[in-house]
Amino acid sequence: MKRLRIIQPKAGLLITLILLAPLNAGHADTDPAMVKEGEKLYQANCVFCHQADAIGKAGFAPSLTNPELLSIASDKFFMGTIRDGRAGTGMPPFAHLGHKKIKALVAYFRSFEILPNRSAEVDAQPEAHGDPRLGRFWFEQICATCHGVKGDGYLAGGTGTAIGRPGFLNKASDGFIRVTVKEGRSNTRMLGFSGSNGLANLTDQEIDDVITYMRDLPDSQ
Ligand code: HEC
Ligand code: HEC
Incomplete structure (x- = not known):
């Protein structure tokens, strides 16, 4: 019994490390302060349409945390889309937020990334x-x-x-x-x-x- 108790937290830690590893690989923008700022901006500007945790709603707004989207969308795609919006659709432009805040929003979405990034x-x-x-x-x-x-x-x-x-x-x-x-x-x-x-x-x-x-x-x- 005693042995098991020692092994369990270690196994948990290992799993956590494995889960975290791909997130940090190649993503300079996933620094925690930036992700936190992005989350705040998300709650203030986007949550109404893209829903809690950016899971989206069919026929209303797409998911921004979808694993396949995150793995193939470049930062350029995300930043350009957020800046310019999509004319003739429900997606408004957010150029007024400025480059830094838009970058923080993208860092927030990237924090959900679970598949390797293949965008390039x-x-x-x-x-x-x-x-x-x-x-x-x-x-x-x-x-x-x-x-x-x-x-x-x-x-x-x-x-x-x-x-x-x-x-x-x-x-x-x-x-x-x-x-x-x-x-x-x-x-x-x-x-x-x-x-x-x-x-x-x-x-x-x-x-x-x-x-x-x-x-x-x-x-x-
Ligand atoms: C009034 C509703 C609304 C708000 C507010 C809104 N969006 Fe959107 N967004 C949409 C809709 C609708 C689309 C899909 C447009 C289309 O049909 O192409 C979209 C699409 C997107 C896409 C493209 C996703 C893809 O699958 O290609 C991104 C990225 C995005 N929004 C980010 C944001 C961010 C970040 C914010 C907040 C700063 C935001 N949106 C606020 C409605 C909204
Ligand atoms: C059964 C419904 C359905 C059919 C059929 C379908 N799509 Fe989609 N498609 C969707 C939905 C829903 C999304 C957005 C998913 C989300 O919320 O992230 C999407 C997203 C996309 C996107 C990404 C768009 C963006 O804004 O980033 C592309 C590209 C696309 N579909 C192409 C196609 C093509 C081409 C076909 C036909 C060969 C097709 N789809 C057929 C439902 C469908």
Whole structure:
């Protein structure tokens, strides 16, 4: 019995260290003071839409602590989106907060990161080359159900964001879109679209056709 008591806290500590290790790896911005400031700013400016712990609400505001999003979104993507907002959607611009506070907000989201950060690798992926006519078919058959026929998102009554609008398209790389479509986002309605567990099994070429179509949408620029 005595032995067990000594072993237990050690095992607990080890687990804590393992859990903390990936958070600190490569993330200079996860310093506790900054995370704390970010959390305060979050509670004051964002919680109303993005909900407690930034888990989001389907059809209202996306999750900002979703593991797949955090692993592929660069700081540049987050900071640019927060600064400029997304015109024509419910996401207002927060340029008035200034660079430092926006950085603190991103540090707060990063403190939830549980998957390794792949954003540099994802953004370095080649541009999509595909057939927009084929992409339109898939978009209208599948994506439009949740994202709206023109990718207008919640305004079109969908549960997905405005992926056909410049607010998203100007900030997201083709790699970001490709990986999101392939892998989806856990615990949201955005399921992955490749492999037998996918909502539909789209090939890499079909996904590139869809991206090419999205970049061609009338409201995309
Ligand atoms: C069943 C509903 C559903 C379908 C079908 C669907 N999506 Fe989504 N999608 C979502 C939701 C919900 C989100 C936001 C998830 C969140 O809250 O984080 C999302 C997020 C995304 C994002 C990230 C957007 C952003 O704002 O960062 C992209 C890109 C995307 N979807 C592309 C597609 C494409 C392309 C298709 C068709 C092949 C598709 N989706 C089909 C529900 C769906
Ligand atoms: C009035 C509601 C509202 C408020 C307040 C708000 N947001 Fe948003 N936010 C949204 C909506 C709606 C979207 C999705 C827009 C779309 O359809 O593309 C969004 C999208 C985002 C995204 C992109 C997420 C993704 O999946 O690509 C980020 C990042 C974000 N918001 C950060 C913030 C931060 C940080 C704050 C506070 C400083 C904030 N938001 C305040 C409504 C809001």
